[in-house]
Amino acid sequence: MAGLKGLKKQRRIQIIALAAVALLVSTALIGYAMRDGINFFRSPTQVVETPPAEGEVFRIGGLVEEGSIVRGQGETVTFRVTDMNQTVPVAYTGVLPDLFSEGQGMVGTGQMVDGTFQATEILAKHDETYMPKEVVDALKEQGVYVDPAESGS
Known part of the structure; x- marks a missing residue:
């Protein structure tokens, strides 16, 4: 009878070990599959102070700097994004969103190439008061954002 009890215990340990290995493998596969889908947000200050790795896809956001939009290089448009720091x-x-303009909030997805952010996607605000949350947080961190609702305008 003692041999049967030991066999059941050994079998239980094998099943638990197998389940742990399966969990680790599935977690690793999910992480591997999502590696390109996770785009970390950075403000211009964070990009300058801690440059991203070569080829790393991330999101950058801030205000389109006044006087920085340059069109007319084929379909390429260049501009500068700032957090006032x-x-x-x-x-x-590509085609920029209709509401894309100087002094307005934007978020871009892409990567740094030779000191320039090469964007694959640009999102702009969609009404008078909207600004992407990450941009607002980054500007507040720099001490330059004033909530329009709080300023009374």
Whole structure:
């Protein structure tokens, strides 16, 4: 009878070990599959102070710097995005959102190439008061954002 009890205990340990291995493998596979889907947000200050790794896809956001939009290089548009502390040059090939303009909030997805953020996607605000939450947080961190609702305008 003692041999049967030991066999059951050994079998239980094997099943638990197998389940742990399966959990680790599935977690690793999910992490591997999502590696390109996780785009970390950075403000221009964070990009300048801690440059991202070569080829790392991330999101940058801030205000489109006044007087920085340059069109007419084929379909490529260049501009600078700022958080009023640091500024990062951006190049984007494609059609910009209708509401994209200087002094307005934007978020771009892409990667740094030779000191310029090469954007694959640009999002702009969609009404008078909206600004992406990450941009607001980054500007508040720099001490330059005033909530329009609080300023009374």
